[in-house]
Amino acid sequence: MTAPLTDSRVEAAPLDASLSEAGVLSLVLDRPDALNALTDALVTGIEAALETVDRSAVRCVVLSGAGEAAFSAGADVSVFEQLDPVEGTAWTVFERLAEFPRPSVASIDGACLGAGLELALACDIRLATERSTFGQPEIRLGFIPGAGGIQRLQRLVGSGRAKELVYRGHQIDAETADRWGLLNRAVPADAFEPEVDAVITDIADGPPIGLQAAKRVFDRGADASHSAGLLMESQAFGRLLTTDDVAEGVAAFREDRDPEFTGK
Secondary structure, X not given: OEEEOOOHHHHOOOEEEEEEOOOEEEEEEOOHHHOOOEOHXXXXXXXXXXXXXXXXXXXXXXXXXXXXXXXXXXXOHHHHOOOEOOOXXXXXXXXHHHHOOOOEEEEEOXXXXXXXXXXXXXXXXXXXXXXXXEEOHHHHHOOOOOOOOOHHHXXXXXXXXXXXXXXXXXXXXXXXHHXXXXXXXXXXXXXXXXXXXXXXXXXXXXXXXXXXXXXXXXXXXXXXXXXXXXXXXXXXXXXXXXXXXXXXXXXXXXXXXXXXXXXO
């Protein structure tokens, strides 16, 4: 059972946002006729959903696109006319998503381009159908990615491959994206939904505090020195030892049963 989010900004956006009893926050970009291109209203809806949802009830965030043609083909062309030359993109949704304290999954079926790829890059895990395509085509319009399409991309696939995608503005298929490390994996279309569900279920059934700690250490440790990252990891490990979830996990292991984590 799922419940829709009722914030007025979410309801006004072309976004299907709901929270399941299992704690899965589903955000479906709902502009299939426009290849789920991002608009100010859609981006505002995503941000509002992340801001207003009861975070204590969320175990995992899942982003997807309506229809089979695209996850998102990028920013709607009308958006470019509104940008400030000094500030660049005013959208903060990419950072809001990346910094959300619960794991996020991009469920990609179809074209994932430009700002759409930047949205997927802001997620922790990326799963895609084998028919999906990926690219940063901004250079063909005379500009460059402005919301992580360079910084996050090169950290995933390496500088050389990221530069080629950005400089040439061409697209790669899911097999190549998988081989380069852009994706966690590419899956045949008929096996895609069960694969996504399996990943989401594993995360949603996990310990919320532990998962939040893991995400924080991954993200903050990525830009820290090796020794500083190890210290963050050790400290987080120690703090988790005092939680009810760790006690439950250990008890479940000893009793040969599935743990029931409560987030305490």
